[in-house]
Structures are given as structure tokens and as C-alpha cells.
Amino acid sequence: MKILAAMSGGVDSAVAAARAVEAGHEVVGVHLALSRAGGTLRTGSRGCCTIEDAMDARRACDVLGIPFYVWDFSERFRDDVIADFVSEYQAGRTPNPCMRCNEKIKFAALLERALELGFDAVCTGHYASLVNGPEGLELHRASDAAKDQSYVLGVLTAEQLAHTYFPLGSTPTKAIVRAEAAERGLSVAQKPDSHDICFIPDGDTRGWLAERVGAEQGAIVDRSGAVVGTHEGAHAFTVGQRRGLSIGTPAADGKPRFVLEVRPISNTVVVGPKEALATAEIAGDRFTWAGRAPQDAAFDCHIQIRAHAEPVPAHARLSDGELSVVPVEPFDGVAPGQTAVLYDGTRVIGQFTIARTVSAVPVVA
Known part of the structure; x- marks a missing residue:
């Protein structure tokens, strides 16, 4: 060839x-x-x-x-x-x-x-x-x-x-x-692997984004909507993040808070307990198949939501142009925009970009 x-x-x-x-x-x-x-x-x-x-x-x-x-x-x-x-x-x-x-x-x-x-x-x-x-x-x-x-x-x-x-x-x-x-005499034999995002070589993603989208102060709220702190730009946060939160009001149980949601239109970051990161379902309409498409609209598979995450057993369903996946055990800290890759054993079935998530922990009024 x-x-x-x-x-x-x-x-x-x-x-x-x-x-x-x-x-x-x-x-x-x-x-x-x-x-x-x-x-x-x-x-x-x-x-x-x-x-x-x-x-x-x-x-x-x-x-x-x-x-x-x-x-x-x-x-x-x-x-x-x-x-x-x-x-x-x-x-x-x-x-x-x-x-x-x-x-x-x-x-x-x-x-x-x-x-x-x-x-x-x-x-x-x-x-x-x-x-x-x-x-x-x-x-x-x-x-x-x-x-x-x-x-x-x-x-x-x-x-x-x-x-x-x-x-x-x-x-x-x-x-x-x-x-x-x-x-083979290749000089790169011991060259270190590259890490981080290639176009942000210093690893400062927050600073890099701030230069391009600006930084505007906004509110950090809990799941009830109560303001518990402020931030300098919602773009700097991602679901599951714990560090870098400027929260002046401690949680009632004294436990650390994590980012649960980022709302760019209102420039708001929603935080809550770690258990609230549990996700019962993910779905998206931007999907492709790596080879033959599944023959059935509903099928069992394993799902991987990060490059180095462990795949977990799940049930997938294709309906009205949307691919949704329900894991056997809830995911931990899934963010819209992440890619979910579906496997059948070692074979890649396909992938989709996560557009919506369903929390496994309901909001308590």
C-alpha cells in the first residue's frame, strides 16, 4: 500500500x-x-x-x-x-x-x-x-x-x-x-510523552480562556439557588471540580462542595455535595458509529466517558434521533460536552457528545 x-x-x-x-x-x-x-x-x-x-x-x-x-x-x-x-x-x-x-x-x-x-x-x-x-x-x-x-x-x-x-x-x-x-537508531526513543492540551502548553487553561472570552464576576449558588460565593468567570469551571471555589458560606454538613452545573447565560456556577454528582442517564444527538451500526434500537454495552476512565455496563437506546445511555451504576461527575464511547467487549460501537444529563440525586426543596 x-x-x-x-x-x-x-x-x-x-x-x-x-x-x-x-x-x-x-x-x-x-x-x-x-x-x-x-x-x-x-x-x-x-x-x-x-x-x-x-x-x-x-x-x-x-x-x-x-x-x-x-x-x-x-x-x-x-x-x-x-x-x-x-x-x-x-x-x-x-x-x-x-x-x-x-x-x-x-x-x-x-x-x-x-x-x-x-x-x-x-x-x-x-x-x-x-x-x-x-x-x-x-x-x-x-x-x-x-x-x-x-x-x-x-x-x-x-x-x-x-x-x-x-x-x-x-x-x-x-x-x-x-x-x-x-x-532502530531513532533519537526520539526516550522522548517524554506529551500531556495537557497541545495549544495550551503551560497548562493554564483558566488563564488561556480568560484572555479569549473575558472574565466577569458571577454568583456561585447551591442547588436551592441560595448564593454561597462569587467567581471571576463561569468558563473557568467544569462539572466535578472542587478546587478553586471561592465559597464564603460553609455547607451545613461541613463537607466540601463540588461544581454540579455551569450556566453560562446567567454566568452562574451551581455547587453541591459530592453525592449530587451521581448521574443516572446521559444523552446526545451528535453520534456516529465506528463500523456497522447496532441492529437494534435498544442494546446493552459498556460506556466510557473519559479517556482513562473504566468502562461501565449500561443500556443504550436510540429514539427520535437521540442516543441515551443508562448505566447499571450511576456515573460520577459527567459534564455536557464530554464524549461517551460505547463498547461491545473490546470493540468500539460508536460515540456521542453528551448534551444532557439526569441526576441520580433529586433536589430537596
């Missing part, structure tokens, strides 16, 4: 490209320039897609003996990922920018251009597996549960899966990948 290897500048994508070459494919490496801040450099393990990363990707391609290019996707990234991130927070939701990047950039914009240029597939260093099932191609969890990235790939459709290549999916551990990189 003719394969376009997406080279982030990290060890995973470098080894993935090396394995594609070793498998006999015609491989071309490409690094995506997602920011026009030319002087930006990575700090420790924070951020990615910087000049330093592009240089590391080029060196890896030189070692592998494959062509290397840098493609400027900064405008698409700004419009489809960064702008979405800001607008979601402005609407009181908690977005996942890695999901949007995979959905809009790596497996949409990049894949579209790759196919236009005659490539058969895009290769990445994601830890996930593709399996030829009885009814077509299926997306499955990776062998290494600690590194499994099937959750952030849950946005991929059947058509996109047909043109993807994940060489690391069956690798038992990340240590094996690093050892292989060293044996």
Missing part, C-alpha cells in the same frame, strides 16, 4: 512509520503544522506539534529513508479545534479537543488530502487495533490497556477506518516501543 505516515515528532509515530516501511509499504512522512507561532518550543512533556517536534519527525524520516513534508493545517486547526474549544466553554460545556483533532484534522482533513494524492491509508502511532469482523472492519482496544487510545478514536466512521493503519495496536507495552526505537 501507499501510506502517509502522520509524524508527530514522538516515539510512537516514528516506530509506527518504521513498521509500515518494514512491512513493505511505500511510506511518506508528514508533520502537521498546527500553529503559526513560529517561535513556540515544547517545554518538558507539555504540548506537541512545535518546531522541535517537526525537527524530530524529520530526523526520524531521515533514519527510515523516507520522504518528509510539513503541511500547514493551522487554519483548519484554529477553526475546527481551538474555536470549538472556546465556544464549548462559552456554552458551559466541557469539550475534548483531542477528539475534535482526530475527528476534524487527522482523520478528516489529513485523510482527505491523502486520498486525493493517491495514498491508500494514513498511518498513526495510536494504540488501537483494526480487526476484520464478520460484518466488516472493526475498531478494537489495543493490547496494552494502559496505553489504549480507542476512546479518542471513537469518532472515526467506517469509511475512515477503511483508510487507517495502526501498527502499534498489538504491542504489549510502551517499553517495547521505546526499546525498538532505540534499536
Whole structure:
């Protein structure tokens, strides 16, 4: 096959490209320039897609003996990922920018251009597996549960899966990948993994958002509506948060309060006890299927609501264009805007963006 290897500048994508070459494919490496801040450099393990990363990707391609290019996707990234991130927070939701990047950039914009240029597939260093099932191609969890990235790939459709290549999916551990990189003479063998949001490399999400959406003082209220404190901008809070709450009135039981809801229109943050974070149902109308769609409108599954959360058994139902999920045991601290990924064993069924939640703990008047 003719394969376009997406080279982030990290060890995973470098080894993935090396394995594609070793498998006999015609491989071309490409690094995506997602920011026009030319002087930006990575700090420790924070951020990615910087000049330093592009240089590391080029060196890896030189070692592998494959062509290397840098493609400027900064405008698409700004419009489809960064702008979405800001607008979601402005609407009181908690977005996942890695999901949007995979959905809009790596497996949409990049894949579209790759196919236009005659490539058969895009290769990445994601830890996930593709399996030829009885009814077509299926997306499955990776062998290494600690590194499994099937959750952030849950946005991929059947058509996109047909043109993807994940060489690391069956690798038992990340240590094996690093050892292989060293044996191949790749300088990124011990490069630290990137963390946090790539376009906020200092990790100060609150400060970054304040610069773009402004900060306006508002009320912090309890579930009854009583004002218990003030804040400097509702966008800085997310459901489940405990730290950073300026509450002057202690709870009657003396226990800490948590953010239960963010109301952007009134610039209000609702807080309450930890048990009030229990969520009995989640639902959304922005959903996709990773391969074949479920044959029945109602079905049992496992649901995962965060990248590193444990999947929990649940019952899903599709009705009137909305996909709703009721877990066997309530979720803890679910926020609108999060992505819920559905599994059948190790296979990814599909995903949806959470638009509404139902609390398992009713408000006591």
C-alpha cells in the first residue's frame, strides 16, 4: 500500500512509520503544522506539534529513508479545534479537543488530502487495533490497556477506518516501543510523552480562556439557588471540580462542595455535595458509529466517558434521533460536552457528545 505516515515528532509515530516501511509499504512522512507561532518550543512533556517536534519527525524520516513534508493545517486547526474549544466553554460545556483533532484534522482533513494524492491509508502511532469482523472492519482496544487510545478514536466512521493503519495496536507495552526505537537508531526513543492540551502548553487553561472570552464576576449558588460565593468567570469551571471555589458560606454538613452545573447565560456556577454528582442517564444527538451500526434500537454495552476512565455496563437506546445511555451504576461527575464511547467487549460501537444529563440525586426543596 501507499501510506502517509502522520509524524508527530514522538516515539510512537516514528516506530509506527518504521513498521509500515518494514512491512513493505511505500511510506511518506508528514508533520502537521498546527500553529503559526513560529517561535513556540515544547517545554518538558507539555504540548506537541512545535518546531522541535517537526525537527524530530524529520530526523526520524531521515533514519527510515523516507520522504518528509510539513503541511500547514493551522487554519483548519484554529477553526475546527481551538474555536470549538472556546465556544464549548462559552456554552458551559466541557469539550475534548483531542477528539475534535482526530475527528476534524487527522482523520478528516489529513485523510482527505491523502486520498486525493493517491495514498491508500494514513498511518498513526495510536494504540488501537483494526480487526476484520464478520460484518466488516472493526475498531478494537489495543493490547496494552494502559496505553489504549480507542476512546479518542471513537469518532472515526467506517469509511475512515477503511483508510487507517495502526501498527502499534498489538504491542504489549510502551517499553517495547521505546526499546525498538532505540534499536532502530531513532533519537526520539526516550522522548517524554506529551500531556495537557497541545495549544495550551503551560497548562493554564483558566488563564488561556480568560484572555479569549473575558472574565466577569458571577454568583456561585447551591442547588436551592441560595448564593454561597462569587467567581471571576463561569468558563473557568467544569462539572466535578472542587478546587478553586471561592465559597464564603460553609455547607451545613461541613463537607466540601463540588461544581454540579455551569450556566453560562446567567454566568452562574451551581455547587453541591459530592453525592449530587451521581448521574443516572446521559444523552446526545451528535453520534456516529465506528463500523456497522447496532441492529437494534435498544442494546446493552459498556460506556466510557473519559479517556482513562473504566468502562461501565449500561443500556443504550436510540429514539427520535437521540442516543441515551443508562448505566447499571450511576456515573460520577459527567459534564455536557464530554464524549461517551460505547463498547461491545473490546470493540468500539460508536460515540456521542453528551448534551444532557439526569441526576441520580433529586433536589430537596
